[in-house]
Amino acid sequence: MNWVLDHIPELLSASGDHLQLALLPVAVGLVVSLPLGWVANRWRVARAILVPVSGLLYTIPSLALFVIMPLVLGTRILDPINVQAALTVYTVALLVRSIADALAAVPESVIAAASAMGYRTGGRFFAVELPLAVPVLIAGVRVAAVSNISLVAVGQIIGVGGLGFFLLHGAQSSPPNYQEIVAGIVLIVLLALVVDGLLAFAGRAMTPWARKRAGVVAR
Amino acid sequence: MNVFTQVVDWLTDPDHWRTTLGIAGIPQRLGEHLQYTVIAVLIAAVLAIPLGAYIGHTGRGGTVVVGVVNSFRALPELGLLILLVLALGLTLALEAVTIALVLMAVPVLLAGTYAGIRNVDRAAVDAARGMGMTEWQILFRVELPNALPLVLGALRSATLQVIATASIAAAVSLGGLGRFVIDGNALREYDQMAAGAVLIAVLAIVVELLLTGVQWLVVSPGLRKNPRGRVRARGARSEGIDGGDPR
Numbered sequence: 001m002n003w004v005l006d007h008i009p010e011l012l013s014a015s016g017d018h019l020q021l022a023l024l025p026v027a028v029g030l031v032v033s034l035p036l037g038w039v040a041n042r043w044r045v046a047r048a049i050l051v052p053v054s055g056l057l058y059t060i061p062s063l064a065l066f067v068i069m070p071l072v073l074g075t076r077i078l079d080p081i082n083v084q085a086a087l088t089v090y091t092v093a094l095l096v097r098s099i100a101d102a103l104a105a106v107p108e109s110v111i112a113a114a115s116a117m118g119y120r121t122g123g124r125f126f127a128v129e130l131p132l133a134v135p136v137l138i139a140g141v142r143v144a145a146v147s148n149i150s151l152v153a154v155g156q157i158i159g160v161g162g163l164g165f166f167l168l169h170g171a172q173s174s175p176p177n178y179q180e181i182v183a184g185i186v187l188i189v190l191l192a193l194v195v196d197g198l199l200a201f202a203g204r205a206m207t208p209w210a211r212k213r214a215g216v217v218a219r
Numbered sequence: 220m221n222v223f224t225q226v227v228d229w230l231t232d233p234d235h236w237r238t239t240l241g242i243a244g245i246p247q248r249l250g251e252h253l254q255y256t257v258i259a260v261l262i263a264a265v266l267a268i269p270l271g272a273y274i275g276h277t278g279r280g281g282t283v284v285v286g287v288v289n290s291f292r293a294l295p296e297l298g299l300l301i302l303l304v305l306a307l308g309l310t311l312a313l314e315a316v317t318i319a320l321v322l323m324a325v326p327v328l329l330a331g332t333y334a335g336i337r338n339v340d341r342a343a344v345d346a347a348r349g350m351g352m353t354e355w356q357i358l359f360r361v362e363l364p365n366a367l368p369l370v371l372g373a374l375r376s377a378t379l380q381v382i383a384t385a386s387i388a389a390a391v392s393l394g395g396l397g398r399f400v401i402d403g404n405a406l407r408e409y410d411q412m413a414a415g416a417v418l419i420a421v422l423a424i425v426v427e428l429l430l431t432g433v434q435w436l437v438v439s440p441g442l443r444k445n446p447r448g449r450v451r452a453r454g455a456r457s458e459g460i461d462g463g464d465p466r
Contacts, residue, residue, distance in 0.1 A: 067413055171391075
């Protein structure tokens, strides 16, 4: 534990970097995928394009996507923005489909009732359809957040990795610094579990009507 | 754009397509990548599918499966690789990487098989039992065929997960297509790095399309509700087996 106790400030600041690298893409991805999911639900053609394309984007391995980003964006090769942009792509790819599915699952009668109460399309979306889609949305956001937190470490291979630094650095020290490696892994898993728990809590707080049927919710 | 032509030049250079003077070419690296992937997926399938089927059939231990799978998603694959390679030593690096890859694939397959079997319409299982089928017959003739879309879907995501993890095996001194990315980064040769990344991405997409095709061919036409072959857990439950869902 000596190494860990001696390096708490470094571990904390790397944790902060790590969270920012992983979660900013989740926020941006959510904002981008809401309109895309709405469009995919609204028009059949849009769905036929958006869903398969996001499926294919999601299959691209992270290391490859991190390195391809500069080609697409014209950014510098070791810019942290490459990692964040790639993670945003994953988040969008994951969420577009689940948002489209969640919106499609809103019963016709509920939409008709909302329209009868005087909601226009836009207002109805935010007041009725979106809240009903929250459980599925939160499930998607949780998966995106947890896998992003784990994927940031891969970015260390190209020099941007938050806590991933301790994994490679510990392995390259001689003799290998096991404390450093394990500390990095444990912190990454802890961050993922804490963020996942907070998101689950937030999701439940946002959908009081679903609380009775907890356990049935999404996934 | 200049970078594009550099990458195209690198990829079309015949020198990069053969192994000369101990410098591995693209076919050798691709072969290594596929070798790691196939071995790991096979081992994982042999371990996880029977176990998932057992848990799904009996319903025992389901919550444990879900918990294990969720916590594995949080585990950084790079850390797992590094720890295993250090623990087994560089001479056993291949074994270490194989173990890491199997560990990445098992939870996905386990969850997919479990969910597939659990989501089989209970009425179909009860009917089979009522017809006097044994538990084994129920498993093999009713539950597994109906669970096939989800099991194959899980096999596909597990394979892609393994391909992705195998590409960082180069970071712990093994081969595979990730080698080009790691070496290119070490030598500051962006063309090699990006070409390696493009190769990895193409491999993943080709495998995804191939496996989607296989899934479409193998799954019983009666279960083929969704043209993309992605019958989701929730979908499978609500759309059922005879599903008249017009969507």
